[in-house]
Amino acid sequence: MPFACIYVPNFPVAAxxxxxxxxxxxxxxxxxxxxxxxxxxAVNEKAHRMGITPGMTKAQAELCAEPALRPRSALxxxxxxxxxxxxxxxxxxxxxxxxxxTVLLDLSGLExxxxxxxxxxxxxSHRATTLGLETNVAVxxxxxxxxxxxxxxxxxxxxxxxxxxxxPTGEEAERLGPLPVEVLFADHLEGEEKxxxxxxxxxxxxxGIRSLxxxxxxxxxxxxxxxxxxxxxxxxxxxxxxSRTLVPVEVPLVFEEAVELEHxxxxxxxxxxxxxRLLEQICARLGSRALSTRELRLTLELxxxxxxxxxxxxxxxxxxxxxxxxxxxxxxxxxLKLLQLDLNAHPPGAxxxxxxxxxxxxxxxxxxxxxxxPPTPEPEKLELTLARIAGMVGENKVGAxxxxxxxxxxxxxxxxxxxxxxxxxxxxxxxxxANSNHAEEKSAVTALRRFxxxxxxxxxxxxxxxxxxxxxxxxxxxxxxxxxxxxxxxxDWWEREAWSRDEWDIALKNDALQHGETVVLxxxxxxxxxxxxxxxxxxx
Amino acid sequence: MSSAxxxxxxxxxxxxxxxxxxxxxVRSLASASRASLDRTAPSTPLSAGEGGCPxxxxxxxxxxxxxxxxxxxxxxxTIKNQQSKIPPASVTPASRLAIRPAPEMVSSGVxxxxxxxxxxxxxxxxxxxxxxxxxxxxxLLAALAAATRRxxxxxxxxxxxxxxxxxxxxxxxxxxxxxxxxxGASSTQEKNSxxxxxxxxxxxxxxxxxxxxxxxxxQSEQRLEKVxxxxxxxLESGGFGLIxxxxxxxxxxxxxxxxxxTWFRFRRAVEHTPTIxxxxxxxxxAGSCSSLLLQLGKPGDELxxxxxxxxxxxxxDNAGESAAKACPEPVEGRQKNAAHGPxxxxxxxxxxxxxxxxxxxxxxxxxxxxxxxxxxxAHAQLLTGLNITAELIRSRVERKPARSVxxxxxxxxxx
Numbered sequence: 001m002p003f004a005c006i007y008v009p010n011f012p013v014a015a016x017x018x019x020x021x022x023x024x025x026x027x028x029x030x031x032x033x034x035x036x037x038x039x040x041x042a043v044n045e046k047a048h049r050m051g052i053t054p055g056m057t058k059a060q061a062e063l064c065a066e067p068a069l070r071p072r073s074a075l076x077x078x079x080x081x082x083x084x085x086x087x088x089x090x091x092x093x094x095x096x097x098x099x100x101x102t103v104l105l106d107l108s109g110l111e112x113x114x115x116x117x118x119x120x121x122x123x124x125s126h127r128a129t130t131l132g133l134e135t136n137v138a139v140x141x142x143x144x145x146x147x148x149x150x151x152x153x154x155x156x157x158x159x160x161x162x163x164x165x166x167x168p169t170g171e172e173a174e175r176l177g178p179l180p181v182e183v184l185f186a187d188h189l190e191g192e193e194k195x196x197x198x199x200x201x202x203x204x205x206x207x208g209i210r211s212l213x214x215x216x217x218x219x220x221x222x223x224x225x226x227x228x229x230x231x232x233x234x235x236x237x238x239x240x241x242x243s244r245t246l247v248p249v250e251v252p253l254v255f256e257e258a259v260e261l262e263h264x265x266x267x268x269x270x271x272x273x274x275x276x277r278l279l280e281q282i283c284a285r286l287g288s289r290a291l292s293t294r295e296l297r298l299t300l301e302l303x304x305x306x307x308x309x310x311x312x313x314x315x316x317x318x319x320x321x322x323x324x325x326x327x328x329x330x331x332x333x334x335x336l337k338l339l340q341l342d343l344n345a346h347p348p349g350a351x352x353x354x355x356x357x358x359x360x361x362x363x364x365x366x367x368x369x370x371x372x373x374p375p376t377p378e379p380e381k382l383e384l385t386l387a388r389i390a391g392m393v394g395e396n397k398v399g400a401x402x403x404x405x406x407x408x409x410x411x412x413x414x415x416x417x418x419x420x421x422x423x424x425x426x427x428x429x430x431x432x433x434a435n436s437n438h439a440e441e442k443s444a445v446t447a448l449r450r451f452x453x454x455x456x457x458x459x460x461x462x463x464x465x466x467x468x469x470x471x472x473x474x475x476x477x478x479x480x481x482x483x484x485x486x487x488x489x490x491x492d493w494w495e496r497e498a499w500s501r502d503e504w505d506i507a508l509k510n511d512a513l514q515h516g517e518t519v520v521l522x523x524x525x526x527x528x529x530x531x532x533x534x535x536x537x538x539x540x
Numbered sequence: 541m542s543s544a545x546x547x548x549x550x551x552x553x554x555x556x557x558x559x560x561x562x563x564x565x566v567r568s569l570a571s572a573s574r575a576s577l578d579r580t581a582p583s584t585p586l587s588a589g590e591g592g593c594p595x596x597x598x599x600x601x602x603x604x605x606x607x608x609x610x611x612x613x614x615x616x617x618t619i620k621n622q623q624s625k626i627p628p629a630s631v632t633p634a635s636r637l638a639i640r641p642a643p644e645m646v647s648s649g650v651x652x653x654x655x656x657x658x659x660x661x662x663x664x665x666x667x668x669x670x671x672x673x674x675x676x677x678x679x680l681l682a683a684l685a686a687a688t689r690r691x692x693x694x695x696x697x698x699x700x701x702x703x704x705x706x707x708x709x710x711x712x713x714x715x716x717x718x719x720x721x722x723x724g725a726s727s728t729q730e731k732n733s734x735x736x737x738x739x740x741x742x743x744x745x746x747x748x749x750x751x752x753x754x755x756x757x758x759q760s761e762q763r764l765e766k767v768x769x770x771x772x773x774x775l776e777s778g779g780f781g782l783i784x785x786x787x788x789x790x791x792x793x794x795x796x797x798x799x800x801x802t803w804f805r806f807r808r809a810v811e812h813t814p815t816i817x818x819x820x821x822x823x824x825x826a827g828s829c830s831s832l833l834l835q836l837g838k839p840g841d842e843l844x845x846x847x848x849x850x851x852x853x854x855x856x857d858n859a860g861e862s863a864a865k866a867c868p869e870p871v872e873g874r875q876k877n878a879a880h881g882p883x884x885x886x887x888x889x890x891x892x893x894x895x896x897x898x899x900x901x902x903x904x905x906x907x908x909x910x911x912x913x914x915x916x917x918a919h920a921q922l923l924t925g926l927n928i929t930a931e932l933i934r935s936r937v938e939r940k941p942a943r944s945v946x947x948x949x950x951x952x953x954x955x
Contacts (some may be wrong), residue, residue, distance in 0.1 A: 374781055375779050375814050377777055378779055381777045381778070385776070386719075389721055392766055393766055394722075397723075400718060401708070401715040409706075443948065444650050444675075444678050444711070445678065445681065445711040447681050447707040448704040449677050449788065449789065452700075484923050505923045521926075537702070539923070
């Protein structure tokens, strides 16, 4: 039963590099502690070459060279850990969350899906790279051997390189032999564990035991007498003979990324740059779990926040925007454009100190095209187009129509224009015989073009019927040639917004136009509650 | 002259090679210069004694001939090499141009229009123009209804926020397939909001004059810009079966300000796509960019004649004469007159005054009888529809398509 281990060497630096990929090319060091008492906690390879080592103070590190000093971020590390779990979960459902930088997964039965064990290892490494993590991947017949092999690629220290190792069954002791004894202990232990590990390492050092081969060759009884059961367990590990069962973990579907800024951002352009990075990471994680999203929640922590100017939803010093999508999508570029358009329309109003982005996972949409189906707008492109148009004409001025169950003349509301909802109807329609479409065809229906808002007019009545109309707004003035009505409407009398009106259809000979008189059909309305006449529209 | 052809092609880098013309004639530099000299000063022969060029005249004829032939050979070979590198027929004669395929025509939703034009062309710009009450919107809604019935998604870019959802629904438009972009100035939601009513006790309409004063003079230009940008975006997005550009209420002066390059861009954007781009306007403004131009009826004498006839019926109703229930038929006279120009006629249904109230009420409308109005035959008349005349002005299918057709539209509540 093969097991794989994915190990992220130098995890604090890896988490920082994942959030800020530019650090790969620079000497970077992670600081821990409260200013001004900050110490170097971890360094990358370039910083190590410059002479920066963990434990140095910030001032000492700055004297050595000009490294990129970043504070240790729990948010970044938890996001990197979640990405590591996503990577493992995308291959196997049986995943053990061994440490923040180590996951173990059961590979039994995966050969038919992903190929041979070396191929699976490479695929794991590649997937982790796409998620922004440089990892060591090792495959062995038992979990501990895989973990030791993954840790020991170049030692347990900071200078690790990504690599893949597959240890055949029976060769565990031989392959693990050259590794140093430090790989037996996890990185960055704390408290009692750290003290115990240091004591054991010191003892082994005193004995001259520096590699796993040497430890494996020690006599068991003598080792047991000196180090107890712990010594025997370490020897078993060194021989690759330890065996245990995995403790699978159910990883919650939480997709969140965050970045804390040293200096607050005041412009949207650099914000977009950071958002792009976060969105790419979230999309990569969602993609590794074969998921999409329908909702993006952006939370910006603001500096010097004054709530009096804000109309958006704000809590304390936070500015929140929620982007709801009509369909599940997974395109970082589309998300970025949508967020940009949204932030352009609703700017935060204060410098941004921290960005937090979360995605609500959803099943990806499944749609099957057909040769005989009419063309439909691509949902991602359409959403962008609608957002752009909404930014231009207003949010509630673009969309689909929904008629309300009322006799009110404007009894409709705008709703979101969604392509997917009616695709099923088109499939059904395409399957219908061609003649049925012809049967549906109706004769043309006289349309009304509305004036929004209706135009106030002066109407002269004769025997209760309109005979002359003047509307200065539209250059309407003339004798009513023909009229029909009144059609009396009223409604909402139980509400404060009650309405009651008489409608007339008239043909007006317009004398106000300079280039000759014209006869136009209008609908005019007499507002019985408010008084006054209005031209509501023209029949066209 | 062949030398001119040679020099032009060399200057532009494209050889103009036609069927009748073989390889260009090439002459030596000396002979060319001599010819140019002959052209510039034909009446003043040069000689050494008269101050002409002494080098040319003093050279030995045999030696000069050898040099000329050597230069000519070099030039010939150079030109041949160059011509072999350049494809010979860079300019295709018009006679060899491929024939542009005819566009796919789809139903406009009105059989009479389909019979007149063959339908609406896909991948082309079509224009429907006409004055108010000429039936433009009726035709637009019919086209939208036909497109949505085919399962296509449609968009209406509405410059004046004039679309009536009830009319669209009655015309058969599937509203969930229709994207409505409202570029008008007001917002219905704002108008109907309770806040507005709380602050204003006058009635359900607001006074538009208040807004008129605050509007800037270039509002129509801004609206037009929004309309054009929205149309651009929708065309770029793709996937729509029909995109309608409703400029019907825009003043002609404002609509004419749309640069022709915009229409060219629209035409290019919609080309080779299954989208129908339909522009609704008062006057044709797209020029040759539109593949189909329909001029709809101008309500004039025909309408007045119809109204006069109807008024007579109305008076007869008042006098207690027998009611003429049927609408004045879409008379042949009108259809005959249609050949002289587009027209729109009003169709009304007359009945016997208040007795008609006992009949079936039109859908969506309730009839109320009030004491003071009982003397007047308020419901004696009913607008049942319009006779719409359309004239085909331009079509890609036909060269001179001056024909017209009349069809009837039905009022939504008229059964």
